[in-house]
Amino acid sequence: MLRRVNSWHYFRAMAKQDDKLKKVISHAKEYGFVFPSSEIYDGLSAAYDYGQLGVELKNNIKSYWWDSMVKMHENIVGLDASIFMHPTTWKASGHVDAFNDPLIDNKDSKKRYRADVLIEDFVEKIRMKIQKDVDKAAKRFGDAFDEAEFVSTNGNVVRRQKQIDEILARFKKAMDDEDLADVKKLIEDLEIADPDTGSRNWTDVRQFNLMFKTELGAVSGDAGIIYLRPETAQGIFVNYLNVQKSGRMKLPFGIAQIGKAFRNEIIARQFIFRMREFEQMEMQFFIKPGTQGEWYDYWKNQRIKWHKALGMGEDNYRFHDHIKLAHYADAASDVEFNFPMGFRELEGIHSRTDFDLVSHEEHSGKKLRYFDPETNDSYVPYVVETSIGLDRMFLAVMSSAYTEETLEDGSERILMNIHPALAPVKAAVLPLMKKDGLPEKAREIIDNLKTDFNVFYEEKDAIGRRYRRQDAIGTPFCITVDHQTLEDQTVTIRHRDSMEQDRVAIADVHQIISEKVSLRNLLLAAQ
Numbered sequence: 001m002l003r004r005v006n007s008w009h010y011f012r013a014m015a016k017q018d019d020k021l022k023k024v025i026s027h028a029k030e031y032g033f034v035f036p037s038s039e040i041y042d043g044l045s046a047a048y049d050y051g052q053l054g055v056e057l058k059n060n061i062k063s064y065w066w067d068s069m070v071k072m073h074e075n076i077v078g079l080d081a082s083i084f085m086h087p088t089t090w091k092a093s094g095h096v097d098a099f100n101d102p103l104i105d106n107k108d109s110k111k112r113y114r115a116d117v118l119i120e121d122f123v124e125k126i127r128m129k130i131q132k133d134v135d136k137a138a139k140r141f142g143d144a145f146d147e148a149e150f151v152s153t154n155g156n157v158v159r160r161q162k163q164i165d166e167i168l169a170r171f172k173k174a175m176d177d178e179d180l181a182d183v184k185k186l187i188e189d190l191e192i193a194d195p196d197t198g199s200r201n202w203t204d205v206r207q208f209n210l211m212f213k214t215e216l217g218a219v220s221g222d223a224g225i226i227y228l229r230p231e232t233a234q235g236i237f238v239n240y241l242n243v244q245k246s247g248r249m250k251l252p253f254g255i256a257q258i259g260k261a262f263r264n265e266i267i268a269r270q271f272i273f274r275m276r277e278f279e280q281m282e283m284q285f286f287i288k289p290g291t292q293g294e295w296y297d298y299w300k301n302q303r304i305k306w307h308k309a310l311g312m313g314e315d316n317y318r319f320h321d322h323i324k325l326a327h328y329a330d331a332a333s334d335v336e337f338n339f340p341m342g343f344r345e346l347e348g349i350h351s352r353t354d355f356d357l358v359s360h361e362e363h364s365g366k367k368l369r370y371f372d373p374e375t376n377d378s379y380v381p382y383v384v385e386t387s388i389g390l391d392r393m394f395l396a397v398m399s400s401a402y403t404e405e406t407l408e409d410g411s412e413r414i415l416m417n418i419h420p421a422l423a424p425v426k427a428a429v430l431p432l433m434k435k436d437g438l439p440e441k442a443r444e445i446i447d448n449l450k451t452d453f454n455v456f457y458e459e460k461d462a463i464g465r466r467y468r469r470q471d472a473i474g475t476p477f478c479i480t481v482d483h484q485t486l487e488d489q490t491v492t493i494r495h496r497d498s499m500e501q502d503r504v505a506i507a508d509v510h511q512i513i514s515e516k517v518s519l520r521n522l523l524l525a526a527q
């Protein structure tokens, strides 16, 4: 079913979204959230460094995820497996043979593309033409317009839709048959040109494995080849029995892990959305075979609650249930978030059956069975996994928090309304002046807060400018120390979003901050 979108509005909305992503990227750099990697050498494509505020935000996102998994579920425990694993791991998981993208080079421009993306972009252009026809007709017929009837009877639309169906069917067949010559032929038949140069001088299509290879120690040749892990999940699978036995875990139970993963993406773009080195937060939940349907629904529900508790807008999330499933899955769904580029995958929830454990049993020759004390029998558990990219979550938080506001007096501010529990700095303590004992008093307050919160001291510039800087990094509270503080032990506390200020006793400040920034409320809301 086609969406009814007015194209002009659609393109304007897209341009605005692009604009927003650019603003978020430049804000992230200006304030020390994210820097391009090795920037003094002009950077390295698709690699980024997290700066002084970025690392705090990232750690807070990790804590929220970790606590919601490991602290809030008594049957989930953590793990920190190594990045390097025995190479057979990746044979067993299917990554050596099947973790590929079809790649094509343009001989003139020397640019490299994903063949599937070139074809999908071509199809998207035809879809846009259909959309244009639909919009025109909707305008012409007004309320009497019946879109379903129009798209099934209008000659142009039917012809274009047939073309799309034929292209996609041919592409699918070519991929299923591993007929890469026909993928190239399809690109040629459709006269697809290099989007940058217009050249149609293409190489053959070949499969490109996304795993990074390196060599172990002094061993040379194939025997020494080792991979940087493309997902953290396999570290959990190979340790499943270690954890189950040493922790005396009973099914159902989960193992959670946060760690780096590496994929040699052919096209890595859109800032930290698609990188070659990134971090995943994954949890594998081991269950009795036959119960996967109920656990899959349970984890879909849990994960969407976790996201929505952050208050980043109910409408900014949607599920995308997979129709075409990976070889190991019997159900899969993505949580999509409305990024500045539109709705994109943020997290995956996959019912992975017993594929991985059975395959590791076969390749290792070791039994990975669970002895069920209730039924007195042994079996390989099924697995439901939740897998979220930490960097994508970071981008979701940054882009939804970035707000440009015009205030009542006509001045403007940039506000990062990051959830207080995730905010990198919880409070700034600001002496109104650099004299009369105000800085010393401010330091005293800091000393009382710094064991529990990340706090910031600043005495430079007018107080208004200092407030603006804290708004721009998302600090929920500014505590101002003035002459009255010295007389009656009170300070003003300014709230980031409302900009309201209250006079409160210094003795109450810790409690006020704690109530707002603690993960407790967030964890309870996400349950």
Ligand code: GAP
Pocket (backbone or CB within 6 Å): 230, 231, 232, 233, 263, 265, 272, 273, 274, 275, 276, 278, 279, 280, 282, 345, 346, 347, 348, 385, 387, 388, 389, 390, 391, 392
């Ligand atoms: N173990 C399952 C797995 O790895 P996936 O859908 O390939 O599944 C899970 O990846 C999540 O990892 C994605 O939803 C996304 O958030 C993140 N992710 C995947 N590739 C990424 C990349 N190149 N850059 C940043 N994040 C990525």
